[in-house]
Amino acid sequence: MDWNCPWYWKMAEPDMTAHDRPTLLITGASGLVGRNLTAHPRLDRWQVLTPSSRELDLTDAALTHAWLARHRPDAVVHAAGVVGGIHANMAEPFRFLAANAQMGVNIVSACRAAGVRDLINLGSSCMYPRDLGEGLAEETILTSQLEPTNEGYALAKIMTMRLCEYAMREDASLNYRTLIPCNLYGPYDKFDPRTSHLVPAIIDKVHRAKVSGAAQVEIWGDGTARREFMYAGDLADAITRALEDPARLPPIMNVGPGHDHSINDYYHQVAEVIGWQGRFTHDLDRPVGMKRKLLDVTRQTDWGWQPGTALTEGLRLTYEHYLQEVAR
Numbered sequence: 020m021d022w023n024c025p026w027y028w029k030m031a032e033p034d035m036t037a038h039d040r041p042t043l044l045i046t047g048a049s050g051l052v053g054r055n056l057t058a059h060p061r062l063d064r065w066q067v068l069t070p071s072s073r074e075l076d077l078t079d080a081a082l083t084h085a086w087l088a089r090h091r092p093d094a095v096v097h098a099a100g101v102v103g104g105i106h107a108n109m110a111e112p113f114r115f116l117a118a119n120a121q122m123g124v125n126i127v128s129a130c131r132a133a134g135v136r137d138l139i140n141l142g143s144s145c146m147y148p149r150d151l152g153e154g155l156a157e158e159t160i161l162t163s164q165l166e167p168t169n170e171g172y173a174l175a176k177i178m179t180m181r182l183c184e185y186a187m188r189e190d191a192s193l194n195y196r197t198l199i200p201c202n203l204y205g206p207y208d209k210f211d212p213r214t215s216h217l218v219p220a221i222i223d224k225v226h227r228a229k230v231s232g233a234a235q236v237e238i239w240g241d242g243t244a245r246r247e248f249m250y251a252g253d254l255a256d257a258i259t260r261a262l263e264d265p266a267r268l269p270p271i272m273n274v275g276p277g278h279d280h281s282i283n284d285y286y287h288q289v290a291e292v293i294g295w296q297g298r299f300t301h302d303l304d305r306p307v308g309m310k311r312k313l314l315d316v317t318r319q320t321d322w323g324w325q326p327g328t329a330l331t332e333g334l335r336l337t338y339e340h341y342l343q344e345v346a347r
Contacts, residue, residue: 040066044092047099054207055251061259068092077122087133094137094262097126109168116171123179131186137265139258140183142199144312145173153313157271166309184270194265201275201314205251206340218248221289222341229295237300240307242283247313249275250333253326260324273314276326292334
């Protein structure tokens with residue numbers, strides 16, 4: 020991780036002894052969100068538990084309840100999940116629905132049983148209806164049809180969000196909040212085109228074109244679909260701030276920059292960062308998903324936070340990680 024990120028300089032308070040620190044469980048600590056979160060300096064005030072999926076299999080209800088009962092963390096960030104791009108979601112809808120639903124049910128119910136008062140659950144912008152496109156406000160979830168290409172994953176995320184709401188309805192002392200980030204990218208992302216999301220897939224594709232001397236790169240669709248992306252380190256900053264006082268958060272809150280770019284724009288920005296000067300072509304027969312997904316960040320603005328990493332800087336940091344850890 021390159022610490023030349025805006026949120027690095029928002030330093031944590033002076034160190035406490037380990038005995039004084041509350042305990043935080045992060046599920047999915049080896050993933051994109053989890054690794055950026057565990058690297059954030061503000062976590063110095065916590066004793067952080069980052070069990071692997073082998074130690075804590077969230078699809079196993081009995082194991083999850085036993086683990087939470089034994090460790091009894093003071094707070095939990097639920098960032099685990101079976102994730103992937105449009106390829107993976109279309110190929111394995113059963114797995115994306117079943118596994119993510121099991122994880123959500125098990126972690127929320129285990130937190131309740133273990134007396135965990137503070138839970139930050141991470142949702143996804145695919146929870147929103149496909150036809151809205153922009154101004155995706157939290158109250159519009161479940162108002163119309165989901166995008167078919169990732170419906171299973173979206174349903175699982177919606178169910179977990181509802182479980183958090185129902186838990187608070189039954190016990191007002193619980194702070195079970197759901198953050199809904201826009202699309203993410205950054206260090207520790209998946210760059211394999213079979214499982215990656217848009218930005219890391221573009222980085223891998225354009226890098227390979229540069230290395231091989233390819234004169235053109237293909238874009239699925241006409242490239243005019245628009246997407247909102249945020250640097251994963253900025254989401255980590257929002258989560259660490261939320262952990263300081265979860266009661267101040269609304270039950271559901273979007274997290275993102277509040278503006279988007281076309282897919283063509285992302286390709287051109289990545290090409291500029293990488294230094295590839297070829298041309299782009301378009302395959303109009305390929306699926307592209309929703310035409311637009313732009314979050315309404317009114318609640319986030321009222322909370323007093325916004326992401327601090329510009330797209331060009333975030334792409335540069337992500338490409339540096341790609342060169343160091345992924346490129347062959």
